[in-house]
Amino acid sequence: MPLFVMPYPIIDPVMVHLGPLPIRWYALSYIVSLVFGWLIARRLVGREALWGGIARPSAQSLDDLLVYVAFGAVLGGRLFYVLFYNLTFFLAHPLEIPAVWQGGMSFHGGMTGAALGAFLFARREKVLFxxxxxxxxAVAPIGLFLGRIANFIKPELWGRPTDVPWAMVFPGAGPDPRHPSQLYEAGLEGLALGLLMLLAVRAGACKKPGLTSGLFLTGYALARIFCEFFREPDPQLGFLFGGATMGMLLSAPLALAGGALIIFALRRRARAQLEAEHG
Incomplete structure (x- = not known):
């Protein structure tokens, strides 16, 4: 037992009641993420200097992109959670599958669904996927940061038992002080990754299609794998082989895909410059 434990700041998971309708911090994090991401994306597509002539969606079409991505993220996030995190329960209770308001979403699934939505949008708009x-x-870290803060407020997805001075006793997690791993993830997956995206975009990453996506995938995967060492595994899964967790297992392919995208984007840009010089 550590000599000092930080008090957990108990916050009502319901921010406000609008009559019979409760507005939860968790739902608010999704709404605010989508709105702020949409606003920042509109600014980004309007700055020609960031793209160097690369075709991108128009500011007006981003309303539709928001719908495609949001729908894909919710559908994919729920589907991955059902398949990879709690399949036995949902096979026994199939009517619970659509009940996303009760919690249970996978970020990896949400990202896969969002990517599919973006692909369909790109085909419709005839722009490069x-x-x-x-x-x-470029704007995804906003949702990651707010989502992890919502996990902390709920509270859920807490860390493993520890004796560090900033350990907290989470309601519903037993008497042991634990890592506030939700805050670790908010810092790395949200703030640090958001700073990387900001610096990359300002440095001209959008002029090399796929580079920003590759940096994001690699950065997220490494941050998630690192934080998994402090996060308590999902109780229905526990540890997998060799002490690995499902979060680690799903993040490893993202790191590989991100690295491949970075190499592809840089080589493609170099080849285009070479052809232009000798054209």
């Missing part, structure tokens, strides 16, 4: 992906990835 990689550029649409770059735009989405």
């Amino acid at each position: 990689l550029s649409v992906g770059d735009l989405c990835c």
Whole structure:
């Protein structure tokens, strides 16, 4: 037992009641993320200097992109949670599958669904899918940050038992002080990754289609794998082989895909410059 434990700041998971309708912090994090992401994306597509002539969605079409991505994220997030995190329960209770308001979403699934939505949007608008992906990835850390803060407020997805001075005793997690791993993830997946996206975009990453997406995928995967060492595994799954967790297992392919995208984007840009010089 540590000598000092930080008090957990108990916050009502319901921010406000609008008559019989409760507005929860968790739902608010999704709404605010989508709105702020949409606003920032509109600013990004309007700055020609960031794209260097690369075709991208128009500011007006981003309203539709928001719908495609939001629908894909919710559908994919729920589907992955059902398949990879709690399949036995949902096979026994199939009517619970649509009940997303009760919690249970997978970020990896949400990202996969959002990518599919972005792909369908890109085909409809006849713009490069990689550029649409770059735009989405540039603003995605907003949702990651707010989502992890919502996990902390709920509280859920807490950390493993520890004796560090900033350990907290989470309601519903037993008497042991634990890592506030939700805050670790908010800091790395949200703030640090958001700063990386900001610096990359300002440095001209959007001029190399796929580079911003590759940096995001690699950065998120590494941050998630690191934080999994402090996060308590889902109780219905526990540890997998060799002490690995499902979060680690799903993040490893993201790191590989991100690295491949980075190499592809840089080589493609270099090849285009070479052809222009000798054209």
